[in-house]
Amino acid sequence: MPSQLKAILTTLLLLTTSSLASLSPHLSPPTPGCSGTPHPPGFHDTTTTPPIHSGNLTRTYAIYIPPSYAANPHHPHPLILDYHGNNGNPLNQYNNSRYFDIDTPLGQGQSYIAVYPAGMNGSWQSAPYAVEGVDDVRFTGDLLDHLRREYCIDTTRIYASGKSNGGGFVDYLACSDVGDQFAAFAMSSAALYSDKGVAQCNNSKPRAILESHGGNDSTISYLGGPRSGGFLPDVREWIGWWAVRDGCAADCEDCKEVEGENGYEVLRYDCGGLEDVVVHYEVFELGHCWPSSTGENSDSARSYCGDRSLDFTSVVLEFFGRWRLGSGGVEMAEGWRGWRT
Ligand SMILES: *[C@@H]1O[C@H](CO)[C@@H](O)[C@H](O)[C@H]1NC(C)=O
Ligand SMILES: *[C@@H]1O[C@H](CO)[C@@H](O)[C@H](O)[C@H]1NC(C)=O
Ligand SMILES: *[C@@H]1O[C@H](CO)[C@@H](O)[C@H](O)[C@H]1NC(C)=O
Ligand SMILES: *[C@@H]1O[C@H](CO)[C@@H](O)[C@H](O)[C@H]1NC(C)=O
Numbered sequence: 001m002p003s004q005l006k007a008i009l010t011t012l013l014l015l016t017t018s019s020l021a022s023l024s025p026h027l028s029p030p031t032p033g034c035s036g037t038p039h040p041p042g043f044h045d046t047t048t049t050p051p052i053h054s055g056n057l058t059r060t061y062a063i064y065i066p067p068s069y070a071a072n073p074h075h076p077h078p079l080i081l082d083y084h085g086n087n088g089n090p091l092n093q094y095n096n097s098r099y100f101d102i103d104t105p106l107g108q109g110q111s112y113i114a115v116y117p118a119g120m121n122g123s124w125q126s127a128p129y130a131v132e133g134v135d136d137v138r139f140t141g142d143l144l145d146h147l148r149r150e151y152c153i154d155t156t157r158i159y160a161s162g163k164s165n166g167g168g169f170v171d172y173l174a175c176s177d178v179g180d181q182f183a184a185f186a187m188s189s190a191a192l193y194s195d196k197g198v199a200q201c202n203n204s205k206p207r208a209i210l211e212s213h214g215g216n217d218s219t220i221s222y223l224g225g226p227r228s229g230g231f232l233p234d235v236r237e238w239i240g241w242w243a244v245r246d247g248c249a250a251d252c253e254d255c256k257e258v259e260g261e262n263g264y265e266v267l268r269y270d271c272g273g274l275e276d277v278v279v280h281y282e283v284f285e286l287g288h289c290w291p292s293s294t295g296e297n298s299d300s301a302r303s304y305c306g307d308r309s310l311d312f313t314s315v316v317l318e319f320f321g322r323w324r325l326g327s328g329g330v331e332m333a334e335g336w337r338g339w340r341t
């Protein structure tokens with residue numbers, strides 16, 4: 001091709017892509033699944049989704065397809081991967097985070113595809129009791145490949161959440177390269193066995209991190225200590241490690257503490273130009289639970305889950321709504337209001 005023509009075409013192409021970008025700043029390239037067949041709405045358990053092969057193992061997952069996806073199967077949707085606790089299962093976690101029934105102005109739970117991976121024999125990599133040799137970080141990467149092929153996903157808005165062992169795995173994932181594919185991470189009562197200090201983490205880019213922890217957690221103690229043949233960090237010390245990893249000073253110079261007249265305290269850090277990029281909730285009277293204000297989730301029935309002061313799912317969805325992936329890593333998604341049918 002003559003170089004002049006090539007230059008004109010290149011200019012045209014640049015003009016087209018830049019005007020597209022300004023029209024729709026959060027446009028993500030369609031995943032192969034965007035041209036595929038529609039998927040029926042609702043919860044589909046591990047017996048109805050196709051298993052995938054990862055690290056020589058057969059791995060399974062459940063999925064929730066929101067009505068908005070079924071109505072617009074070619075519109076890229078944000079995605080949450082939600083990991084259950086030790087000896088838990090996808091249905092239990094689906095009913096714990098309950099992303100599906102949140103309908104608050106900030107909620108937007110109905111706009112997400114939510115996927116519930118099943119742990120090998122009920123547990124996740126990073127805990128002392130995890131099945132030895134199982135690579136769940138690799139499984140997560142393989143699962144994302146599979147989901148992008150089969151579903152129409154907004155790859156700038158992929159998130160991870162989890163409870164207990166699932167939360168500890170989300171922390172481990174945030175510390176890995178596969179974590180680069182996620183815009184934000186949320187955990188409740190995280191069992192942080194694998195996290196031992198600032199330098200233990202292999203992330204090369206900043207991470208948006210949210211965690212809630214019960215002050216009355218007698219399973220994964222707020223103050224840390226030995227358990228299950230491993231050792232857990234003090235939760236406040238650990239959240240400070242994330243602030244430092246994201247470019248904050250170690251001494252909480254940049255942190256904001258909001259006193260808990262509502263039954264909980266919030267700790268927030270602005271780091272490296274990212275506002276409230278590390279956020280922690282301490283729920284004073286809560287035990288080892290995914291915090292629910294309505295008492296409708298899987299954990300609610302437990303004797304130590306009676307503290308109803310925080311609705312964590314709303315907090316998680318608000319947090320996720322604030323973050324997306326740009327070319328350089330996590331960015332604030334200002335002005336994003338979500339969309340509904
Ligand atoms: C899968 O199994 C083959 C044959 O036993 C082995 O060579 C390979 O290293 C295994 N791969 C993984 C990821 O475990
Ligand atoms: C899971 O548990 C079953 C039954 O205890 C055992 O046979 C199987 O080997 C375990 N799976 C792995 C990957 O260790
Ligand atoms: C980080 O790297 C170390 C050393 O290669 C490895 O042992 C550890 O498992 C890695 N952690 C994560 C979360 O990938
Ligand atoms: C969800 O949790 C509630 C409260 O613990 C329980 O009554 C209900 O049966 C659970 N539903 C499912 C599908 O597990």
Ligand SMILES: *[C@@H]1O[C@H](CO)[C@@H](O)[C@H](O)[C@H]1NC(C)=O
Nearest residue numbers: 216218285287303304306307
């Ligand atoms: C705190 O935890 C203990 C042990 O799990 C439980 O017996 C107690 O009821 C909890 N306290 C509150 C206020 O829920």
